[in-house]
Amino acid sequence: MRRSVWILFVLAVSCLPARAISIAEVRKSLVHITTTAQDPNYRVPWNPGPINSGAGTGFILSGQRILTNAHVVSNARFISVERENDPKHYIAKVRHIGHDCDLAVLEVSDPQFFEGTAALSLTNQIPQIESSVSVYGYPIGGNRLSVTTGVVSRIAFQQYSHSMADSHLAIQTNAAINPGNSGGPVLQEGKVIGVAFQGFSGDVAQNVGYMIPVSVIQRFLKDIEDGHYDRYMDLSITTFPLLNPAQRKALGLENDGRGVLVGSVISGGACDGVLKPGDVILSLDGHPVQSDGFVELDGERVEMPEIVERKFKGDSVAVHILRAKDPKDVTIRFNAAWPFQIQASHYDIRPRYLLFGGLLFQPVSRDFLQGNPIDSLRVRFLYHFYISDEVFKDRPDLIVLSDVLPDPVNTYLGGFRGAIVDTINGEKIKTLDAMAAALAKPADQYVIKMMGEGRPIVMERAAVEAARERIQARYNVRNTQNLSE
Amino acid sequence: MPPRLAFLGALLLSALLAGPAPLFAKAAEPASHAAAPAPLQALKAASVVRVNATSQPYDFLRPWSKRPPFQRRGVGAVLPGGRVLITAEQVANATYLELEKPDSGEKSPATLETVDYECNLALLKPADPSFLAPFKPLALNEAAPGDTLAIWQLEANGTVLNTRALLTTAEVGDYPIGDIDLLLYRLTASLQPREGGLTFPVIKAGGLAGMLLRFDARSQTADAIPAPVIRHFLQAADAKSGYVGFPHAGIHTASLRDPQLRRYAGLTNGTGGLYIRYVHPGGPADKAGIQKGDVLLAIGKNAIDQDGNYADPHYGKISVQHLLSCASFDGTQVLFKIARQGKEISLPVVLRYQDPSQSLIEPYTIDRAPRYYILGGLVFQELSRQFLKEWGSEWTRKAPERFLYYDAHQEELFQNDPRSRIVILSNVLPSPCTVGYEELNCLVVTQINGVALKSLADIEAALAKPLDGFHHITFQGHPGEIVIDAAQATALEPALLRNYNLPSLKRL
Numbered sequence: 004m005r006r007s008v009w010i011l012f013v014l015a016v017s018c019l020p021a022r023a024i025s026i027a028e029v030r031k032s033l034v035h036i037t038t039t040a041q042d043p044n045y046r047v048p049w050n051p052g053p054i055n056s057g058a059g060t061g062f063i064l065s066g067q068r069i070l071t072n073a074h075v076v077s078n079a080r081f082i083s084v085e086r087e088n089d090p091k092h093y094i095a096k097v098r099h100i101g102h103d104c105d106l107a108v109l110e111v112s113d114p115q116f117f118e119g120t121a122a123l124s125l126t127n128q129i130p131q132i133e134s135s136v137s138v139y140g141y142p143i144g145g146n147r148l149s150v151t152t153g154v155v156s157r158i159a160f161q162q163y164s165h166s167m168a169d170s171h172l173a174i175q176t177n178a179a180i181n182p183g184n185s186g187g188p189v190l191q192e193g194k195v196i197g198v199a200f201q202g203f204s205g206d207v208a209q210n211v212g213y214m215i216p217v218s219v220i221q222r223f224l225k226d227i228e229d230g231h232y233d234r235y236m237d238l239s240i241t242t243f244p245l246l247n248p249a250q251r252k253a254l255g256l257e258n259d260g261r262g263v264l265v266g267s268v269i270s271g272g273a274c275d276g277v278l279k280p281g282d283v284i285l286s287l288d289g290h291p292v293q294s295d296g297f298v299e300l301d302g303e304r305v306e307m308p309e310i311v312e313r314k315f316k317g318d319s320v321a322v323h324i325l326r327a328k329d330p331k332d333v334t335i336r337f338n339a340a341w342p343f344q345i346q347a348s349h350y351d352i353r354p355r356y357l358l359f360g361g362l363l364f365q366p367v368s369r370d371f372l373q374g375n376p377i378d379s380l381r382v383r384f385l386y387h388f389y390i391s392d393e394v395f396k397d398r399p400d401l402i403v404l405s406d407v408l409p410d411p412v413n414t415y416l417g418g419f420r421g422a423i424v425d426t427i428n429g430e431k432i433k434t435l436d437a438m439a440a441a442l443a444k445p446a447d448q449y450v451i452k453m454m455g456e457g458r459p460i461v462m463e464r465a466a467v468e469a470a471r472e473r474i475q476a477r478y479n480v481r482n483t484q485n486l487s488e
Numbered sequence: 489m490p491p492r493l494a495f496l497g498a499l500l501l502s503a504l505l506a507g508p509a510p511l512f513a514k515a516a517e518p519a520s521h522a523a524a525p526a527p528l529q530a531l532k533a534a535s536v537v538r539v540n541a542t543s544q545p546y547d548f549l550r551p552w553s554k555r556p557p558f559q560r561r562g563v564g565a566v567l568p569g570g571r572v573l574i575t576a577e578q579v580a581n582a583t584y585l586e587l588e589k590p591d592s593g594e595k596s597p598a599t600l601e602t603v604d605y606e607c608n609l610a611l612l613k614p615a616d617p618s619f620l621a622p623f624k625p626l627a628l629n630e631a632a633p634g635d636t637l638a639i640w641q642l643e644a645n646g647t648v649l650n651t652r653a654l655l656t657t658a659e660v661g662d663y664p665i666g667d668i669d670l671l672l673y674r675l676t677a678s679l680q681p682r683e684g685g686l687t688f689p690v691i692k693a694g695g696l697a698g699m700l701l702r703f704d705a706r707s708q709t710a711d712a713i714p715a716p717v718i719r720h721f722l723q724a725a726d727a728k729s730g731y732v733g734f735p736h737a738g739i740h741t742a743s744l745r746d747p748q749l750r751r752y753a754g755l756t757n758g759t760g761g762l763y764i765r766y767v768h769p770g771g772p773a774d775k776a777g778i779q780k781g782d783v784l785l786a787i788g789k790n791a792i793d794q795d796g797n798y799a800d801p802h803y804g805k806i807s808v809q810h811l812l813s814c815a816s817f818d819g820t821q822v823l824f825k826i827a828r829q830g831k832e833i834s835l836p837v838v839l840r841y842q843d844p845s846q847s848l849i850e851p852y853t854i855d856r857a858p859r860y861y862i863l864g865g866l867v868f869q870e871l872s873r874q875f876l877k878e879w880g881s882e883w884t885r886k887a888p889e890r891f892l893y894y895d896a897h898q899e900e901l902f903q904n905d906p907r908s909r910i911v912i913l914s915n916v917l918p919s920p921c922t923v924g925y926e927e928l929n930c931l932v933v934t935q936i937n938g939v940a941l942k943s944l945a946d947i948e949a950a951l952a953k954p955l956d957g958f959h960h961i962t963f964q965g966h967p968g969e970i971v972i973d974a975a976q977a978t979a980l981e982p983a984l985l986r987n988y989n990l991p992s993l994k995r996l
Contacts, residue, residue, distance in 0.1 A: 241966040241967070243966070243967035243968070243970075244924055245924070246923055246924030247922070247923050247924040247925060247970070247971065248923065248973075249921070249958060249971050249972055249973035249976065250924070250970055250971040252958070252971075252973075253955075253956070253958040253960070253971040254971075264967060264968065265968070266965075266966035266967035266968045267965055267966045267967075267968060280968040280969075281968055281969060380884075380889075380892055380893055380896055381893065381896075381897070383889060384889050384890065384892075384893035387889055388889075388890065391965060391966065392965070414746075415743075415745050415746035415749070416746070448748070448751075448752065450752065455897065455900055456740060456765055456766040456899065456900055457742065457765060458742035458749065458763050458765040459749070459752070461746070461748040461749050461751070461752040462748065463748050463751070466748065
């Protein structure tokens with residue numbers, strides 16, 4: 004069953020009798036954000052994409068920073084911000100953006116903007132279930148403040164639908180959160196407990212809105228302190244709960260409800276060479292790991308990855324494991340965020356592509372697949388199993404022949420749409436850069452082998468060169484390649 | 489010849505034919521059909537019988553049980569020797585077969601004499617040898633494009649409903665069950681819905697030109713299994729050494745229209761030739777020394793054009809596949825004239841039947857129970873396309889993607905794999921043994937107790953060697969390995985059988 008999670012452009016400010024600050028105070032920190040964005044065109048990658056505009060909410064933090072959701076300002080070409088009680092529009096810029104946690108910090112160069120504003124402060128507590136919250140923002144396109152209230156319904160890991168590839172803690176509330184609320188503060192007793200960011204539109208669910216908790220916000224703000232966002236760290240393993248008594252006994256575990264099995268270790272990930280499939284993780288940084296994969300943290304029972312969620316580039320985690328019944332202590336160091344991100348949505352980048360003899364080659368990614376009607380089992384399989392089957396080892400870029408711009412040079416090649424590049428003149432092609440280099444090497448003909456048992460594509464250099472300008476002119480292609488994002 | 493993953497979406501006649509047919513007052517030969525080629529005598533249904541089949545396929549998601557039985561009706565052609573020809577689909581997984589005389593409704597149980605699901609033909613014999621005595625057997629009569637044929641359905645009163653059909657095209661195309669491509673007659677016909685199921689004889693001048701394979705009511709087009717395929721099937725069925733299916737050369741080919749590919753393949757002149765893009769390892773072409781990249785110029789005296797067609801004396805331009813499969817038999821030697829980087833050589837190739845049940849992932853499993861083994865509630869099976877088809881009409885999208893990928897690309901992915909079958913954990917019947925494993929399903933099992941499983945047949949030997957009283961089940965990838973208490977699993981067997989009402993915990 005797939006749940007559909009939608010992103011909100013919403014902000015809410017609530018005034019409850021018990022609140023610690025007045026609505027007038029909250030108004031001083033709220034920001035209405037209007038973004039003109041240009042989304043890339045993955046179908047015709049040399050074309051500028053469509054321009055659209057959207058609105059969301061933000062709020063002022065100390066240091067003249069405006070916090071909002073990444074999705075409010077993604078792919079932005081122009082951002083303007085307004086305050087309550089000030090008719091002027093100010094130009095804002097993205098100073099930092101974290102697409103994996105859907106947060107962004109904006110700056111406004113005009114100092115007049117911050118006159119008379121007040122910064123909101125973040126709580127440093129996880130809110131209690133059933134405690135009441137107020138959501139402030141500018142939902143459904145309005146530019147007058149809207150407030151809704153509700154309670155904290157649940158705190159759990161949740162997929163962040165901005166990147167579609169990341170899960171972090173999220174707080175669920177029954178306060179109405181609607182498009183436009185995105186980026187707005189959720190307050191409890193005058194302090195920010197979260198940033199409203201997405202809702203849930205299932206067939207059966209009602210009154211389900213989500214906010215990004217302070218733990219995620221604090222992590223983002225800390226990560227960017229050095230001026231650069233390094234993203235979340237990741238163990239890059241799969242784990243399996245150890246609930247089966249026989250399995251526990253065979254692994255030499257007590258019947259104490261502790262430990263999860265390492266099911267697989269992804270090559271090149273943080274645990275590669277440190278953990279092995281079959282190891283049992285007993286604790287992380289001294290926190291006992293329960294056999295269903297939960298740990299206790301700050302008095303809350305949370306999913307084990309939450310410990311890693313709080314790590315930064317360069318940090319490490321101490322892991323107590325049982326390997327072949329022997330207890331061992333190992334350290335996992337986080338040197339970099341996981342690099343192979345084709346399954347995530349990306350923003351603020353230009354599509355990479357290469358056009359050769361009218362054949363359009365593009366790396367497969369979530370964004371690419373959303374823009375291209377490619378229905379190939381091979382592409383689907385390699386995309387979905389890109390990490391678990393370690394497809395990235397051989398093919399960091401999964402290069403697909405996405406389209407054929409008909410021309411005499413390629414007139415018999417239409418059937419190759421959707422095929423994946425394997426070799427060029429015998430050389431294994433791992434990246435789009437390598438492909439461009441292989442096609443730039445002098446040769447009379449380029450023999451492009453696609454994955455599978457099909458016949459090769461043969462492109463004679465003279466014919467490709469003769470066709471280049473003709474194809475560019477006929478199809479209005481500005482550049483025949485873009486190799487960098 | 490890539491594996492055909494989907495049945496054609498043609499509307500089968502059975503869909504139109506729910507319940508008994510309305511009574512028609514008149515026999516099936518209105519004046520407007522006077523030009524139909526069949527003689528009047530045949531229209532009294534003297535050469536066709538109803539075939540009633542009760543079928544009960546296995547349920548591959550619950551391999552210990554069968555699906556509910558269902559009935560199919562078709563019209564079979566009476567052939568010399570007291571036999572009835574019908575499509576194999578009609579009798580697939582049959583538990584009971586009977587023949588019925590159209591006039592009298594008299595019935596006789598029948599037995600399946602020969603069946604070949606690849607060419608989709610089956611021969612039935614009545615239990616009572618005299619049952620077919622009053623019938624006039626049909627002889628084969630090959631048709632040609634342009635011929636007007638007759639499709640014989642049966643009216644409720646036992647007379648023939650004779651519909652004219654124009655044979656527009658004879659070409660090699662895909663058949664519904666296996667991965668083989670064989671000659672087809674493409675017909676334009678406007679069939680009326682009648683009781684009588686899926687299969688009808690196609691007649692030319694009183695002789696049997698083919699058997700209807702599929703009909704699309706929207707486009708009013710039909711495909712028929714043509715006389716040459718039927719003839720091949722009957723000859724093979726009569727072989728003293730027993731039936732052997734249609735042969736293959738073991739090659740996959742590509743068109744050579746592209747001039748850049750022609751020059752790459754070393755062709756400097758001419759327009760013909762077919763590019764050999766894949767040679768099945770150990771197959772007939774491989775044994776004969778044919779290589780990937782060779783260009784097939786001719787088979788014997790039949791020159792092959794750039795699309796893989798030769799000039800058939802009867803059908804005109806049709807695929808060379810016809811020469812290699814239908815026009816030859818297992819063991820037939822043909823001469824491949826090939827060009828290898830500009831040099832012409834001739835290599836004799838002995839064509840061979842390739843048993844689809846020898847594939848790592850069987851393309852179909854019919855009339856045969858799936859193997860399974862239940863250990864403490866873990867259900868182990870062998871991956872087959874029949875298993876994937878349990879995901880319904882959209883199985884090519886809905887079945888587990890890894891398995892679909894393995895099936896579609898098995899030649900490429902498993903070339904030197906030592907396995908004869910891929911053993912999978914299909915699902916779990918929760919029991920005290922399987923606590924914590926309930927959600928595991930559709931995983932590839934590589935080893936049990938350290939013993940590599942080449943097929944499910946190896947499972948008992950592997951389970952004979954538990955390690956310290958535990959069975960260790962190793963998967964390909966996550967979750968790595970799970971453990972079952974050997975003694976507990978044995979002790980649980982009666983409870984599992986009782987609890988889930990299973991007839992047996994294994995079928996190997």
